Amino acid sequence: MPAYPCAQCGHNVDLRKPTCEKCNTRTPFACIKCNEKIGIFDVYQADKQSYQKGLYCKKCGQGDERLHCYRCGEEVVRREAVYRTTVKQERLVYHPKCLAKFNRRVVLAKLAGFAMFVGLGAAGYFMLAGSSPVHGACGAFAGSAIGLYAGRMLNPSK
DSSP: OOEEEOTTTOOEEETTOSSOTTTOOSOOEEOTTTOOEEOGGGBTTGGGOOSSSOOOBHHHHHHTOEEEOTTTOOEEEGGGOEEEEOTTOOEEEEOHHHHHHHHHHHHHHHHHHHHHHHHHHHHHHHHHTTTOHHHHHHHHHHHHHHHHHHHHHTOOOO
16 A cells, blocks of 8 residues: 655655554645545545555545546546436436537437438328328328338437
């Protein structure tokens, strides 16, 4: 386990020990972002600390946590990330630009699906409307169903 200097006396304190051996303070560590004195139980992800990283309090550490963007796969800092909840109640993390691109693709796919729905419905109606209006209605229904199915296939997943 790495050792960090005590915030009061400067003596190296192991992360597994709750107090400094030299000055007996219960808050021997300091957050590198807000300089708040913290104890071992207030260190953000104390079990994942390496020798080179500074210590964060739980409040500051969560904001600097690195996550992966669902669309591009690159890292994004939690405080800059935007989220989207899926139908399955999964919370997906995105860069703001990646989510904007995804939203544009969704709108375009819905417009294309609607155009296919209307276009194939009208084509079905006009193909079968010559024999009787009932056949025209059946053709419109069949064409619309095919257009609806084809439009759902355009739905982007990322």
